[in-house]
Amino acid sequence: MKISRVREHALSATDARARVERIAAKLAERFGARCRWDGECLRVEHAAVKGSLTLAANEVRLVADLSFPVSLMRAQIETEIDRLMERELIP
Numbered sequence: 001m002k003i004s005r006v007r008e009h010a011l012s013a014t015d016a017r018a019r020v021e022r023i024a025a026k027l028a029e030r031f032g033a034r035c036r037w038d039g040e041c042l043r044v045e046h047a048a049v050k051g052s053l054t055l056a057a058n059e060v061r062l063v064a065d066l067s068f069p070v071s072l073m074r075a076q077i078e079t080e081i082d083r084l085m086e087r088e089l090i091p
Contacts, residue, residue, distance in 0.1 A: 001071035003051070005062040005081055009089040013055070019088040020053050020060060026084055060089060 009016055024035040024042050033046040042053040044064065051064030062081060066074060 001066045001068075001074060003062070003064045003066065003074065003078055003081065005078075005085060006059055007062075007085045007089050008059045009091075010058070011089070011091060013057075015091075016055055016060065016089075020055060023084045023088050024053060027081075030080070060085065 009019075011019065020042055021035075024033075024044060027033055027044060028035055031046060031049065033044045033049060035042055035044050037043075040055040042055075044051045044053065048067040048070040049064055051062065054061045054063075062085070064077075066077070070077070
């Protein structure tokens with residue numbers, strides 16, 4: 001099952017990258033995921049979730065594939081991602 005989110009921002013590239021790193025750190029802490037940069041894309045990997053946070057000039061795009069067991073918690077995961085993105089991407 002796939003989750004996809006896009007949030008616009010008005011941040012500098014440096015600030016956007018720092019805030020995406022904070023989002024990833026919180027997701028890693030909460031869900032035990034590993035994160036690594038690949039250009040402007042932050043890859044998020046976990047046994048049950050694989051995804052990415054991609055930076056663009058005015059938006060951040062999150063895409064994640066959830067395994068079946070984790071997909072049962074999709075609503076809670078989407079709520080948490082929305083909350084983190086909203087809080088971190090607004091200056």
